[in-house]
Amino acid sequence: MDLRKLKTLIDLVSESNISELEITEAEGKVRIVKAAAPAAPVYAPAPAPLHAVGAPPSAANGAAVAPAAAPEPAGKVIKSPMVGTFYRAASPGAKAFAELGDTVKTGQPVCIIEAMKIMNEIEADCDGKVLQILCENGQAVEFGQPLFIVE
Template sequence: METREIQKLIDFIAQSGLDEVNIETTDLKIKVKRYGSAPAASPTSIPAAVTVAPTTAPPVPTTAVTHSAQTEPTTSADSSSNLITIKSPMIGTFYRASSPDTPAFVSIGDEIKPGKVVCVVEAMKLFNEIESEISGKIVKVLVENATPVEFDQPLFIVEPA
């Protein structure tokens, strides 16, 4: 398993609300444990410890994990001005609209308010609507439509209202 795949798995588990997950295959053993008692839908990132070790044990069947979408992006103040960055709350594919034939959720110059859907991030075949936590005006869209995004990657720059 590659590092990128492990990171995607960790982020998926962090979004799921589970406190501990153990996965064993013929090639590796992964144990992910969440620290603290943060609620499952918390918009802050939750640190996770990961142990990866080769093993010769037979594969253990894994159960499916349901995914509860984190619907609010994290924001951080830009140090050079009063602009705020809306960041991706997960790894996935960024989409500006709900389908190719519909208009983008937001464009440069659009006014947004808390709860307004600004984009969709598809992760593991689940389409997660990302909502704004702030009021303001979209100044810049930092990601092209249908491109992969990383956890905490800046998506939009907003001038607060």
């Protein structure tokens, strides 16, 4: 295909409302896809922190006692390597990759995170038993967000 003809086709696609054009001729096949404008990411709002009503408890000497920090989860945490949508199974009716109590091996898929219409299998980075599943099916997840706790 002539370079001038190709340039004209690219200009026509960029100036029109179409997002894709494919032309097949004797010399070959050309497919032009217009890059979509990046959509604003959709994030789930963070839950509001819980606050106790009233004054903090006092020690015998009158000093305020600091609230106890949440205990660290026992076990290895499998974290999200990307921003996307968490899915426990490959399709809506399929069996989940990992259930509570299942034993997983390093490299075994434990979930899928959909990012930019691409389904990315997330693999266990350690051997162990699934103690907790920290995300709901279809939930938006952030980079580094804990997904599973493995013993």
